[in-house]
Amino acid sequence: SFTLLGAWDDWVKQRTDRNGITARQKMLVQCLLASTAGVLLYFLEPDPEVSQVLFWPVGGGTLTLGWLVIPLAVVVIVATCNSVNLTDGLDGLAAGCTVSCGAAFVALCYLSGHRVLADYLSIPYLSGSGELAVILGGLVGAMLGFLWFNA
Known part of the structure; x- marks a missing residue:
């Protein structure tokens, strides 16, 4: 979405206004899309512990968010989207940030998908998250290839 x-912004830039849609319009649509994702996360996830509980990695504590997961999802999604827009450029800065963050997520997904390691590190075990580590590894590899040929 x-x-x-x-794509809509690019189409407006090509067809009508050289500046595209306004920043206010972009932010409004981003907030609406993120709100939709937050509402779907809140209402469609059958297990509230998966979608509404934050786990503290140190000490093993939890924080149940309840309906606050919706505004948190909006803030996280919109901030993430715009942070990539701010760091992106022809110099590959966004790709470099993606490599370091992606590598960290590869490690976290692998560890949380391995029952013994997850118990040892006191992080929640998530069945099937090891497969996500493979996909993220592909993302990291693609970004490294981009950076290699972009230099």
Whole structure:
């Protein structure tokens, strides 16, 4: 859906206004899309412990968010989307940030998908998250290839 927003902005730039849609319009659509994702996360996830509980890695504590997961999802999604827009450029800065964050997520997904390691590190065990580590590894590899040929 954010891809469609970018395509709409590019279409407006090509067809009518050279500046594209306004920043206010982009932010409004981003907030609406993120709100939709937050509401779907809140209402459609059958296990509230998966979608509404934050786990503290140190000490093993938890924080139940309840309906506050919706505004948190809006803030996280919109901030993430715009942080990539701010760091992106022809110099590959966004790709470099993606490599370091992606590598960290590869490690976290692998560890949380391994029952013994997850118990040892006191992080929640998530069945199937090891497969996500493979996909993220592909993302990291693609970004490293981009940076290699972009230099």
